[in-house]
Amino acid sequence: MASITIEAITKTFGAVPVLHDIDLSIGDGEFVVLVGPSGCGKSTLLRMIAGLEDITAGEIRIDDRRINEVAPKDRDIAMVFQSYALYPHMTVADNMSYSLKLRKTAREKIAEAVGAAAGKLGLDPLLQRRPKALSGGQRQRVAMGRAIVRHPKAFLFDEPLSNLDARLREQMRAEIKRLHKSIGATSVYVTHDQIEAMTLADRIVAMHGGIIQQVGNPLDLYDRPANLFVAGFIGSPAMNFVEGHCRAGVIETTDGSKVAIPDGIQLAEGQAITIGVRPEHVRIVATPEIGTYTARVDLVEPTGFGTIVHVHLLGQDLKIYTLERGIAVVGQPMHIALDSARLHLFDRETTNRIG
Amino acid sequence: MTSTHAAAPPNGDRRTAKQKIAVRLEPWLYSAPVLILIVAIMLVPLALGVSYAFRDIRLLNPFSGAFVGLKHFRELAGDGAFRGALVNTLWWTFSSVILQFLFGLILALLLNQPFKGRALAQALCFLPWAVPSFLSGLDWAWMFNPVVGPIPHWLYALGIMSEPSNILSDPETAMWGPIVANVWWGIPFFAITMLAALQAIPKDLYEAAEIDGAGPIERFRSITVPFLAPTMAISILLRTVWIANFADLIIVMTNGGPADRTQIVASYIFTQAFRRLDFGYASAIALVLLVLLLAYSMLIVILRQTMLSRH
Numbered sequence: 001m002a003s004i005t006i007e008a009i010t011k012t013f014g015a016v017p018v019l020h021d022i023d024l025s026i027g028d029g030e031f032v033v034l035v036g037p038s039g040c041g042k043s044t045l046l047r048m049i050a051g052l053e054d055i056t057a058g059e060i061r062i063d064d065r066r067i068n069e070v071a072p073k074d075r076d077i078a079m080v081f082q083s084y085a086l087y088p089h090m091t092v093a094d095n096m097s098y099s100l101k102l103r104k105t106a107r108e109k110i111a112e113a114v115g116a117a118a119g120k121l122g123l124d125p126l127l128q129r130r131p132k133a134l135s136g137g138q139r140q141r142v143a144m145g146r147a148i149v150r151h152p153k154a155f156l157f158d159e160p161l162s163n164l165d166a167r168l169r170e171q172m173r174a175e176i177k178r179l180h181k182s183i184g185a186t187s188v189y190v191t192h193d194q195i196e197a198m199t200l201a202d203r204i205v206a207m208h209g210g211i212i213q214q215v216g217n218p219l220d221l222y223d224r225p226a227n228l229f230v231a232g233f234i235g236s237p238a239m240n241f242v243e244g245h246c247r248a249g250v251i252e253t254t255d256g257s258k259v260a261i262p263d264g265i266q267l268a269e270g271q272a273i274t275i276g277v278r279p280e281h282v283r284i285v286a287t288p289e290i291g292t293y294t295a296r297v298d299l300v301e302p303t304g305f306g307t308i309v310h311v312h313l314l315g316q317d318l319k320i321y322t323l324e325r326g327i328a329v330v331g332q333p334m335h336i337a338l339d340s341a342r343l344h345l346f347d348r349e350t351t352n353r354i355g
Numbered sequence: 356m357t358s359t360h361a362a363a364p365p366n367g368d369r370r371t372a373k374q375k376i377a378v379r380l381e382p383w384l385y386s387a388p389v390l391i392l393i394v395a396i397m398l399v400p401l402a403l404g405v406s407y408a409f410r411d412i413r414l415l416n417p418f419s420g421a422f423v424g425l426k427h428f429r430e431l432a433g434d435g436a437f438r439g440a441l442v443n444t445l446w447w448t449f450s451s452v453i454l455q456f457l458f459g460l461i462l463a464l465l466l467n468q469p470f471k472g473r474a475l476a477q478a479l480c481f482l483p484w485a486v487p488s489f490l491s492g493l494d495w496a497w498m499f500n501p502v503v504g505p506i507p508h509w510l511y512a513l514g515i516m517s518e519p520s521n522i523l524s525d526p527e528t529a530m531w532g533p534i535v536a537n538v539w540w541g542i543p544f545f546a547i548t549m550l551a552a553l554q555a556i557p558k559d560l561y562e563a564a565e566i567d568g569a570g571p572i573e574r575f576r577s578i579t580v581p582f583l584a585p586t587m588a589i590s591i592l593l594r595t596v597w598i599a600n601f602a603d604l605i606i607v608m609t610n611g612g613p614a615d616r617t618q619i620v621a622s623y624i625f626t627q628a629f630r631r632l633d634f635g636y637a638s639a640i641a642l643v644l645l646v647l648l649l650a651y652s653m654l655i656v657i658l659r660q661t662m663l664s665r666h
Contacts, residue, residue, distance in 0.1 A: 052562050073568035085559035089581040098577075099567035146567075 002063045002076075002153035002186055003028045004049060009058035011044055011210075018044050019210045022058070031180050031187045035197035036207035036233070042190045043158055045207075049188060050079050050156050062153060073102075078147035079156040082163060084139045086131040086146075093118075093127040096145045103150075117145040120179070137168045144176070148183065157189040161196065173199055194234050198222070206230045224344075228351040231276045231344055237321060240282070242275040242314045243348065251275060251345075255315035257293065262340040265355040273354070276344035279308065279321035283337045284328075292337045297328045311336065407638035414632035427639035436615055437623065437640065444619040446530060447537075448599045454538045456591060459545020460583075466546065467553045477550075484543035492607030495536035499523050499608075523609055526616040533604045533617060541598070545590060552586035553579070584662050592655035596648050620644050 004026040011019040019041045026032045034042040047053040049060060051072035060067055067075050078099075086095050093114055100110045118124050121141045131139055140160060147155055160176075161169045177200055180187055191197055197204050198218040206213045206221060206229070214226040225231035231239050244253040246267040251259045259275060261267060285292055295311035295318070302308075302325075309320040309328040313336060320328075320336070328334060345354040370378075383390075408427055413419045431437055466477050483491065498504035500521055507519035522528040556578065564574045602621035605611065611618035611626060618626070620640060628637035 050562075050566060052565070072562075072566045073570075077566065079563070079566050081559045081563060083557060083559045085557065085563035087560065087564075087578065098564075098569075102568040102573065146563075 004154060004186065004188070005059075005061040005064075006045070006049070007059045007061070009045070009048065009055060009060065011041070011048065011053065011056045017210060019048075022212060024205060024212065024215065026186060026188060029184045029186055031189065031200060031202045032205060033189045033191060033197040033201035033203070034205045034207060035191055035194060036213075038192060040207040041210040042192075042205075042207050046079075046156050046158055046188055046190045049154075050077060051075050076150075076153045077156055078150055078152040078154075079158065080143045080147050080160045082159040084131070084143040084163075086139055086142055088131050091128050091130055092123060092134070092142050092145075095131070095142055096123075096149050099146070099150050113149045113151075114145075117149045120148070120182070121145050136164050137172065140164060140172055144179070148179070148185075152185070154186040154188065157187065157191075159191055160189075161191070161193075169196075176200060195236065198234070204234075206233060208233075224353070225276070226353050228274060228276070228346050231346065231353075235278055237279045237308055237319050239276045239278050239344070240316060240318050242277070242316050242318075244273050244275060244314075246271045246273055253314040253316075257314050259314070259338065259343070260291065260340050262343055262345070262355070265345060267345075267354070272348035274346045274348045274351075275314075276346060277338060277342065279319040281339065281342040282318065282320040283339065284309075284320060284322055284324070285335045285337045288335045289337070292335050294333050294335050296333050297330050300328050300330055309334070404638050405642060407635050408642045409639075410635050412633075412635040412638075414634065419635075423635070427636050428643075430636065431639055431643065436618065437620070439615055440618045440620045440623040443530065443615075443617065444599055444621070447534060447605075447617075447619050448595055451534050451537045451541065451598050452591060452594050454534070455541040455594065456545050456587070458538065458542045460549050462542060462546040463549035463553055466550055480546055481543045483540050484547075486540065488540065488601075488603040489607050491536055491540050492533075492604040495532065495539070495604075496523065496608045499532050524613055526613050529609055529613055529617050533608050536604050536608065537598065537601070540604070541594065544594065548586055548590045549583060552583050556582045585659055588655055588659040588662060592652060592659075595655075596652060599644070599648060 006022055006024040006026075009019055009022040010017070022045060024032075034045060036042050044053055048055055051067070051070065055068050062075060062077075087098065090098065096114045096117060097110045100113060105113075114127070118127055121144060123138075123141055123145055126134060126138060126142075131142065134142065140163075143160065157176075161172055164172060173196055176189075180200075189196075189200060198221075201218055203215060204218055204221050205215050208229045214221055214230045221230055221234045225234060225239075228241070232241070242253050242259070244251040244259065246252075246261070246269055248269075249261065251261060251267075251273050253259060253275075267273065288294060293313055295313040297309055297311055298317070299310040300307060301310070306321055306323045307325060307328065309322060311318050311320065311334060318336075322328075346352065347354055409422060409424060411419045411421050411423045411426075462480055466473065466480065470476075486494075498506050500523075501507040501519040507516060507521065510516040511519040523532040560578050561574055564578055569577060599619075600621050602619065602625050605617055605619060605622045606625060609617040611622050621644070624637045624640050624644070627633050627640060
């Protein structure tokens, strides 16, 4: 168990900068998820913690010990790879005990550790098989088993579920969470899947373009995204963005509609604004009232539990997520209300949140 | 009525004998062009060559050609030159293959590391492969010649030789001349195959092993070697058979001499067939070599299968 401190980390590949001045501290036993689109630098950051990439500038500490120059094997961390990286010519048991053997652990201790890990992950009947004879989910489990037998200071996960099908991914996600609850080890988890990030994380680190966009617990990022990137990245279906300008105390959208400014927010006259509203926060009302909008239904996408309705409104293809069935018919008009407390306002110049 | 009959699945009993034969023949007719080619250019010459081994075929004797049974093989059993050639073949083949393999593997490991100008280095390292074997044999023969070549003078300067002499003319050392030329010429083959196999190893495995605590030697032992083993086995097999049959360098550099000390079975066959023009005896020797190489190949193939099934 350990804390990880990342201080002013910068990384360049040749002349190409990939990480800019990253600061992050991860508490003892915390589960932190680095999330962002491909190429945002999240995997590079993880690999720097593991020692697989050099650190261009800055410092990484595990428990106040500087590890910039420490070899990966001496950092006492374990890593689970996207490809699992199981040794194909070794059995499951050998894969799991390899690191302990290299550390000259006593034979009985190895058997005990492998047995305990196998029990935890349901690998007992597979111990004598080779990776080739395992399914994707089983390989994933072996990769985790290999990480936990050593009781390392920290676990690093590099998109461990990306190679699994949707159903298995859901199952393994819950299992990883359960495992973390029972082991309580410090974990850093990289993914591009915001659902994985939301469900697993104690804290999410949203990254984009080599810069940390926002750090916070999952619901913070959902409720109060710090900028347009985080607002668009977290949540599914994705947040609607409506562009407009502040004119005479209201926000005038590109199609000339008017949206009231939420209470307590000061805007400059003429300021370029992007309004963000989550599809699940757009309300469908039965009768038009003051402040409601009317639009024609373009498209209806039933998802089973709910329905995504597309309407053309405020100069946008606006998505609405509703749990009511049969409420929308393509081509029919629909009345829509936006709760001003549920609107997110962003400055379009800086892309930062207002208020 | 007729249309329903035509649409019904063909019933074997109703077909005429001619139709049955046609159906049987059909696949053979499709594959006939390839089969005829294989028979004509592979099997016929092979059978002819094998048959020579049991016949008295001497080009200079117009009355030869009679069937002589096992006479050539009885002769072979008592042929001291053949036994010497057999021993020389083992020496030539295994030292060439082992050295080619070792240097080829080292070269492949070096070329697998990223460095500046790697593409150029790769191209240069594979160059010897493109040199015709006769040309490289001549080159090396000259390099070993103290009158025109530098190697004897270097060996003398290093104190390995008491005077700059030609190792090709010394019966004790002559074999090393063609072996060195062969190693130089054959390294690229192993370098190419090993490099291809190395590049197919997932990088993740090395990273996982590094985190697991494996040092460079342990990583080589527990990842590189198991991954390369099947490729090693098949390329060593191919090279062994090829080098055992490969007489070009020896013919060019020493012609089997001095005193038959570099005579291998392949060059002995060449000498018997094209110098003494005794095709019957040469075919008998070739048949023995074929059987030995087949036995060796089977051994390696079995070895490789066991290795692959462990993956």
